[in-house]
Amino acid sequence: MRVLLHSCCAPCSSACVMRLKSLGHEVTLYYSNSNIDTFEEFERRLESLRILAEAEQVDLVVDEYCHDVWLKEVAVGYESEPEKGKRCAKCYRFNLARTANYAREHGFDAFSTSLTVSPHKPTALVFAKGVEVEADLADIGKPFFLEEDFKKKDGFKVSLQRSKDLNLYRQAYCGCEFCRNRSQMAR
Numbered sequence: 544m545r546v547l548l549h550s551c552c553a554p555c556s557s558a559c560v561m562r563l564k565s566l567g568h569e570v571t572l573y574y575s576n577s578n579i580d581t582f583e584e585f586e587r588r589l590e591s592l593r594i595l596a597e598a599e600q601v602d603l604v605v606d607e608y609c610h611d612v613w614l615k616e617v618a619v620g621y622e623s624e625p626e627k628g629k630r631c632a633k634c635y636r637f638n639l640a641r642t643a644n645y646a647r648e649h650g651f652d653a654f655s656t657s658l659t660v661s662p663h664k665p666t667a668l669v670f671a672k673g674v675e676v677e678a679d680l681a682d683i684g685k686p687f688f689l690e691e692d693f694k695k696k697d698g699f700k701v702s703l704q705r706s707k708d709l710n711l712y713r714q715a716y717c718g719c720e721f722c723r724n725r726s727q728m729a730r
């Protein structure tokens with residue numbers, strides 16, 4: 544099956560690619576992360592993903608960076624939400640919708656996301672947003688949302704080891720300025 548994987552970052556994606564390949568799927572990475580502040584950070588994570596794509600011999604597609612659109616559609620009014628709260632739910636949906644649209648336009652069978660690797664991301668909420676996005680495409684029957692909980696079978700541990708092996712950049716905050724500011728304040 545051809546699967547388009549929304550890739551939040553290289554470390555998480557490393558575990559997903561291994562899992563999806565082991566299940567016999569053909570994987571394409573889709574870097575769609577307009578939630579990331581700043582553009583330099585977006586580029587830094589992308590560079591690391593390029594290393595992974597090369598090592599795994601998989602295709603990588605890069606979505607445009609539109610942080611201003613993300614702010615307007617996701618964050619306005621939700622700036623002080625905690626991580627895993629309402630802003631994050633909208634953020635998952637925003638990135639998954641862009642992934643699903645690309646998957647539909649390019650004939651993929653399914654789309655999925657590396658978000659479930661992280662212990663900081665509630666899998667049930669990520670799945671709920673994936674299913675919502677899938678429902679928006681229901682008129683044409685595919686692509687469907689592949690509900691793979693990548694943190695199972697030691698997925699997070701695998702991502703740590705693979706990051707070490709490939710010397711992948713590991714970011715200190717999820718992505719947006721709101722969580723970064725909170726984590727800086729907490730230090």
Ligand code: SF4
Pocket residue numbers: 578579626627630631632634635717718719720721722
């Ligand atoms: S904390 Fe992460 S998931 Fe939540 S809104 Fe910010 S970038 Fe998106």
